[in-house]
Amino acid sequence: MSVAAGPVAEPQETERQDAAPRGFQAPQGPDDGPSPEEIQVPVLENVDRAVTGLITGAPPLLLVLVGWQLWNRELHWRDIAIFLIMYVPVGLGVTVGFHRLLTHRSFRTSPWLRGLLGVLGTMAVEGPVISWVADHRKHHAYSDRFGDPHSPHVDHGGGWRGALRGLAHAHVGWLFNHSQRGARDRFAPDLVADPVIGFVDRTFVLWSLVGVAIPFGLGALIGGTVDAGLEGMLWGGAVRIFVLHHITYSINSLCHFFGRQRFETDDHSQNLSWLAPFSLGEAWHNNHHAFPTSAIHGMGRREVDFSGIVISALERAGLAWDVQRISPDRQAQKALTLRGAR
Numbered sequence: 001m002s003v004a005a006g007p008v009a010e011p012q013e014t015e016r017q018d019a020a021p022r023g024f025q026a027p028q029g030p031d032d033g034p035s036p037e038e039i040q041v042p043v044l045e046n047v048d049r050a051v052t053g054l055i056t057g058a059p060p061l062l063l064v065l066v067g068w069q070l071w072n073r074e075l076h077w078r079d080i081a082i083f084l085i086m087y088v089p090v091g092l093g094v095t096v097g098f099h100r101l102l103t104h105r106s107f108r109t110s111p112w113l114r115g116l117l118g119v120l121g122t123m124a125v126e127g128p129v130i131s132w133v134a135d136h137r138k139h140h141a142y143s144d145r146f147g148d149p150h151s152p153h154v155d156h157g158g159g160w161r162g163a164l165r166g167l168a169h170a171h172v173g174w175l176f177n178h179s180q181r182g183a184r185d186r187f188a189p190d191l192v193a194d195p196v197i198g199f200v201d202r203t204f205v206l207w208s209l210v211g212v213a214i215p216f217g218l219g220a221l222i223g224g225t226v227d228a229g230l231e232g233m234l235w236g237g238a239v240r241i242f243v244l245h246h247i248t249y250s251i252n253s254l255c256h257f258f259g260r261q262r263f264e265t266d267d268h269s270q271n272l273s274w275l276a277p278f279s280l281g282e283a284w285h286n287n288h289h290a291f292p293t294s295a296i297h298g299m300g301r302r303e304v305d306f307s308g309i310v311i312s313a314l315e316r317a318g319l320a321w322d323v324q325r326i327s328p329d330r331q332a333q334k335a336l337t338l339r340g341a342r
């Protein structure tokens with residue numbers, strides 16, 4: 001997957017430095033693995049595993065219920081609408097909020113919008129926001145090397161068994177094996193010191209529950225019955241959490257394994273075009289690893305990036321500023337010219 005040749009515009013260290021937030025010094029060098037203080041194991045490790053198992057396992061079980069529901073009667077348009085009403089804003093909370101704003105500081109915004117994006121992202125139930133950011137910054141600091149919390153390429157063995165083991169670890173296994181999770185104080189000191197994000201982080205359970213209560217309310221309001229509310233909760237809550245989880249996980253697994261590389265990076269990140277619409281633009285993952293601070297991930301004319309469109313719209317409305325973009329010149333310097341790249 002990695003491409004051995006091609007023009008290298010900047011030294012590799014610059015990419016790692018680029019990935020790190022301002023004021024944060026990422027460890028350097030391929031053999032410089034993480035120190036113990038960079039790793040944070042959850043306080044109640046087994047409780048964490050059990051809760052993660054419940055959150056990851058319950059939605060698929062509820063999908064069986066959905067199948068039964070579909071088999072027995074017509075699926076209501078109401079349920080699909082509630083799914084989308086929840087999926088898009090919560091998804092943007094993760095992509096625009098957790099990822100592009102809070103992890104990479106690719107634009108700036110007011111405290112209330114930071115808080116709102118943090119709350120929406122929290123409703124995805126992918127863990128408290130500061131832990132999410134710490135894990136993701138550690139992923140960029142050690143991409144596909146020892147220390148990466150979720151690389152499909154490190155220590156999984158060779159052959160198809162190793163590939164499957166690696167993909168399983170990158171997709172969901174790393175959530176249970178806590179050996180390389182990012183330490184919050186080390187990787188996200190700026191957010192630990194941020195009162196708005198600190199509040200959103202501490203109230204993780206509350207917002208997760210609100211994210212299930214809203215679709216219940218919507219279903220009950222539109223359908224006029226408690227049953228309609230429960231169906232709304234199933235589609236806008238359980239099914240939405242399940243789908244969004246696995247789209248996010250696929251960025252960590254599939255986008256470091258399948259697809260195409262447009263830019264020279266020292267990792268296995270790939271652009272996976274079919275995943276781009278569902279991931280709201282996050283699947284242009286090779287572009288993202290090449291230019292981590294860019295607010296816009298879709299860099300080609302046909303690379304639709306819904307999250308980037310939203311950030312540009314916020315900018316035009318005066319709600320976002322200092323939006324980081326990569327000039328065509330800088331893109332051309334890092335672009336791969338090998339066959340298979342585009």
Ligand SMILES: [Zn+2]
Pocket residue numbers: 139251252256269285289
């Ligand atoms: Zn990545």
Ligand SMILES: [Zn+2]
Pocket residue numbers: 099103104136140288292
């Ligand atoms: Zn990133």
